[in-house]
Amino acid sequence: MLHLWEEVGDTAGIDRLTVLDHAVEASIAVNAVSSGLRWSAEALAIAPDPQRYYRQARLKNLGRSGGRDDLLRALELLAEPSRLRGEVLAELALISVFAGEAEQGERYARAALDLAEQLDCPSLTARAHAFLGLAAASDPVTAFRHFAGAHATADPQAMIDIATWESALHVAMGAYTTAIEVIQLGIKQAQETFQYAKHAPILVVKWVQALTALGRWPEALDLIDEMLGEPELPQLSHAALLISQGEIRLAQGEPADARAAADRAEHLLGDEPWVRPYRIRLATLRIRLDPGNAQDIYLAAAPDLAAHPHEAWALVAAAVPADLPELPVIGPVDEAYRAMAGGDRATAAHTWRTLGNRYELSFIEADRPRPAPRRQPLLGLTPRESEVLKLVAEGKSNRQIAADLFISANTAGVHVSRILTKLGAATRTEAARRLFDATRAPAEERTDNATGMRH
Numbered sequence: 001m002l003h004l005w006e007e008v009g010d011t012a013g014i015d016r017l018t019v020l021d022h023a024v025e026a027s028i029a030v031n032a033v034s035s036g037l038r039w040s041a042e043a044l045a046i047a048p049d050p051q052r053y054y055r056q057a058r059l060k061n062l063g064r065s066g067g068r069d070d071l072l073r074a075l076e077l078l079a080e081p082s083r084l085r086g087e088v089l090a091e092l093a094l095i096s097v098f099a100g101e102a103e104q105g106e107r108y109a110r111a112a113l114d115l116a117e118q119l120d121c122p123s124l125t126a127r128a129h130a131f132l133g134l135a136a137a138s139d140p141v142t143a144f145r146h147f148a149g150a151h152a153t154a155d156p157q158a159m160i161d162i163a164t165w166e167s168a169l170h171v172a173m174g175a176y177t178t179a180i181e182v183i184q185l186g187i188k189q190a191q192e193t194f195q196y197a198k199h200a201p202i203l204v205v206k207w208v209q210a211l212t213a214l215g216r217w218p219e220a221l222d223l224i225d226e227m228l229g230e231p232e233l234p235q236l237s238h239a240a241l242l243i244s245q246g247e248i249r250l251a252q253g254e255p256a257d258a259r260a261a262a263d264r265a266e267h268l269l270g271d272e273p274w275v276r277p278y279r280i281r282l283a284t285l286r287i288r289l290d291p292g293n294a295q296d297i298y299l300a301a302a303p304d305l306a307a308h309p310h311e312a313w314a315l316v317a318a319a320v321p322a323d324l325p326e327l328p329v330i331g332p333v334d335e336a337y338r339a340m341a342g343g344d345r346a347t348a349a350h351t352w353r354t355l356g357n358r359y360e361l362s363f364i365e366a367d368r369p370r371p372a373p374r375r376q377p378l379l380g381l382t383p384r385e386s387e388v389l390k391l392v393a394e395g396k397s398n399r400q401i402a403a404d405l406f407i408s409a410n411t412a413g414v415h416v417s418r419i420l421t422k423l424g425a426a427t428r429t430e431a432a433r434r435l436f437d438a439t440r441a442p443a444e445e446r447t448d449n450a451t452g453m454r455h
């Protein structure tokens with residue numbers, strides 16, 4: 001470990017720079033941003049090179065400080081065609097799209113694709129297609145064509161990136177169930193390649209957004225709680241999950257809890273260009289919590305609306321400004337928001353019903369959907385803990401439980417520990433026996449009652 005270097009030195013035949021490089025790579029793999037950036041800065045001070053600038057940019061992008069300058073510096077040092085140059089171009093494409101610079105993002109992604117094909121690099125080809133799909137979000141036909149191209153050449157690692165951005169487009173188009181299927185495939189790939197900590201947070205953000213739209217709020221809240229318990233959770237993912245938590249609490253008629261979640265998200269969001277879509281989403285939640293300040297909230301967000309039209313239409317629908325902005329309308333979700341903004345609630349409601357968007361219906365229909373009455377908890381466990389206990393009773397390990405529920409092995413272990421504590425069980429076998437007894441009892445009672453009636 002690096003903190004023992006002073007005692008060990010290079011006696012093992014490995015110099016400190018090599019150890020630093022390995023430490024930075026490991027930090028990227030597990031989202032350990034703060035320590036990774038510290039080691040990256042030291043490595044660059046010793047020997048600056050494009051690979052180290054690229055690693056530093058990736059770490060910054062995992063956090064919220066941004067790595068565009070590092071990527072541009074790496075690009076300057078990579079004049080000749082190489083796989084690394086292609087990866088740098090792909091990363092710049094991603095940053096540009098999230099900064100609302102779709103045309104610039106498309107240029108970087110196109111350059112990455114040309115280089116990938118020149119070098120015959122299928123994985124980079126897949127990622128470049130995925131980022132071209134993301135950049136072409138205003139043209140869903142073109143976007144999904146690029147995602148199909150990405151699937152054709154993707155390896156398991158690239159599939160995770162594809163799932164992330166393809167699911168985002170499905171959510172934007174209102175194909176929520178399809179988005180969840182794509183997300184679960186991505187999480188499965190992340191688990192199988194031991195990349196859960198790195199890739200799961202953003203995938204879970206999209207999963208929660210899809211569940212929120214569908215009105216599957218208890219499931220969404222379970223996912224939020226589980227992900228917020230993960231170590232080294234990126235701040236942007238943390239903030240995005242809190243925004244969704246606030247949206248759900250508001251729809252459930254709990255404005256105080258919704259406001260608390262919004263306030264916590266506000267503190268986590270920075271001012272970087274790529275957080276602006278989430279700032280617009282947070283502004284929409286703020287207006288629904290405080291309609292009296294709708295105009296001020298809307299005007300504060302107005303400069304960013306043109307770069308992020310999908311999020312913008314939701315804000316416009318909540319604020320209902322006197323003059324609707326000139327924004328592209330892409331797909332049924334945007335059409336429904338525009339109808340809401342224009343006062344055509346019947347058309348909007350019809351579209352939301354067609355899409356299965358129960359969340360937005362809750363702001364149109366007088367009889368807002370409320371959570372279904374809570375069932376009597378089994379053995380005092382939460383619904384999620386009951387799911388875990390059933391898998392424990394099937395003899396599954398924590399890793400197998402994690403794979404079945406698309407959570408981390410760490411989270412599965414936390415659930416199992418809580419279950420054992422709640423049940424006062426010393427072992428998993430004892431906990432499984434409690435489940436068997438609890439589920440057998442009602443059946444035996446029904447048999448006894450039926451026997452008594454026959455007599």
